Each structure stands twice: as C-alpha cells, then as structure tokens.
Amino acid sequence: DTEVTQTPKHLVMGMTNKKSLKCEQHMGHRAMYWYKQKAKKPPELMFVYSYEKLSINESVPSRFSPECPNSSLLNLHLHALQPEDSALYLCASSQPPGYNNSPLHFGNGTRLTVT
Amino acid sequence: AQRVTQPEKLLSVFKGAPVELKCNYSYSGSPELFWYVQYSRQRLQLLLRHISRESIKGFTADLNKGETSFHLKKPFAQEEDSAMYYCAPSFMYSGGGADGLTFGKGTHLIIQP
Numbered sequence: 001d002t003e004v005t006q007t008p009k010h011l012v013m014g015m016t017n018k019k020s021l022k023c024e025q026h027m028g029h030r031a032m033y034w035y036k037q038k039a040k041k042p043p044e045l046m047f048v049y050s051y052e053k054l055s056i057n058e059s060v061p062s063r064f065s066p067e068c069p070n071s072s073l074l075n076l077h078l079h080a081l082q083p084e085d086s087a088l089y090l091c092a093s094s095q096p097p098g099y100n101n102s103p104l105h106f107g108n109g110t111r112l113t114v115t
Numbered sequence: 116a117q118r119v120t121q122p123e124k125l126l127s128v129f130k131g132a133p134v135e136l137k138c139n140y141s142y143s144g145s146p147e148l149f150w151y152v153q154y155s156r157q158r159l160q161l162l163l164r165h166i167s168r169e170s171i172k173g174f175t176a177d178l179n180k181g182e183t184s185f186h187l188k189k190p191f192a193q194e195e196d197s198a199m200y201y202c203a204p205s206f207m208y209s210g211g212g213a214d215g216l217t218f219g220k221g222t223h224l225i226i227q228p
Contacts, residue, residue, distance in 0.1 A: 043201075
C-alpha cells in the first residue's frame with residue numbers, strides 16, 4: 001500500500017461542533033504531517049509528528065488538536081472553529097525528518113467548510 | 116528564514132512550446148530540492164527530486180549552484196501538464212526545522228491548445 005488515506009473527503013461543521021479528521025498510511029513511515037491549504041495557495045505546515053511524538057507545532061490555534069495514536073494513524077480534532085478555518089486539510093507522511101531527505105507522500109485531503 | 120522562491124504565479128504557454136518554471140533557493144551548501152505537482156482534483160505528489168536526476172513525464176530539473184536555481188523544464192508542453200507546481204527543499208537539508216517543510220508559493224501552469 002503506497003497511499004495516504006484521509007477521511008472524510010468532505011466535512012461541513014458549525015462553529016460549535018466537534019469533529020475529527022483522520023489519516024492513515026501503511027508505508028512504514030515514521031513521520032506524519034498536517035498541512036492546511038487555501039485555494040490557489042501552497043500548503044501551510046501545521047503539525048509534524050516524528051516517531052509518534054509531536055515535534056513541530058507551527059503556532060496553530062488550540063482549536064486544532066492533533067493526535068498520533070500509533071505509527072500508522074494521525075488525527076486532527078476540531079473544536080470551535082471559525083469560518084476562516086475553511087480549507088483543504090492535507091495529511092502527509094515520510095520517512096522520519098532527516099532520513100535520506102525523504103519526500104512527502106500526500107493524501108487527497110479533507111475539504112472542510114465551517115458555517 | 117531560508118526559503119525557496121517561485122517568481123511566477125502564473126505561466127501560460129501553447130501546446131508544443133517549451134516550458135520553464137523557475138525556482139531559486141537561498142540555502143548555502145549543497146541543497147536537496149524537490150518539485151511537487153498538484154493536478155486538478157488530484158493529490159499533491161512528488162514530480163521529481165534533484166538527487167535522482169530522473170526525467171518524469173518529460174520534465175527535468177537541474178541544480179545550478181552558481182545561480183542558486185532549480186528550474187523545472189520540459190521541451191514540448193502537453194495539455195495534461197496543466198497543474199500547480201511547487202518547489203520545496205528537503206527537511207534535512209534546511210536544518211531540520213519547519214523551513215524544510217515550507218513550499219514555494221507555486222506556479223500555476225496553463226497549457227493552451
């Protein structure tokens with residue numbers, strides 16, 4: 001399996017809702033990432049997990065809460081989001097940062113709309 | 116912060132014409148750089164990497180240390196090449212921080228029939 005799988009593909013939520021985005025990979029990668037991408041913009045890094053531990057948090061608001069239950073799974077818990085948080089949320093994986101300059105493998109993303 | 120720069124937001128060329136998407140970097144030493152591509156309604160994916168010296172879908176990219184550039188080239192553009200293209204450094208090369216996971220602003224390539 002050489003894919004990164006993200007669910008759901010689309011999500012519409014109100015500002016008071018709590019929801020979660022899920023990401024899964026079975027390539028044996030030990031680094032996983034969350035990116036946020038607005039239309040016609042490059043992906044912006046949010047979080048990095050390396051060996052299941054949070055290694056980078058790019059000053060992301062606390063209404064986004066990442067979780068890495070094991071080496072294959074990555075979640076992003078959402079609570080009290082704002083309409084400006086509407087975007088495509090991308091998950092990626094790679095060999096651990098620093099390992100042979102491994103490129104990133106991306107999922108198809110979750111299209112999130114906050115109403 | 117060290118970064119890569121893609122000066123062209125939009126590039127439009129006719130089918131069959133040569134294509135060059137520019138990427139310049141500000142890192143010292145010997146960089147490891149990638150080109151990623153995002154076709155409409157498809158996932159962002161690796162197109163090619165400097166170290167492998169491959170030609171993927173007819174595209175090549177040569178590292179020019181004198182000009183600190185890693186431009187993406189294709190001699191004859193095809194309509195299916197229309198996409199967003201992002202230049203990015205490797206995490207390790209950029210020192211292991213978030214800079215190494217930061218993409219260039221991207222170039223939207225449109226191939227006209």
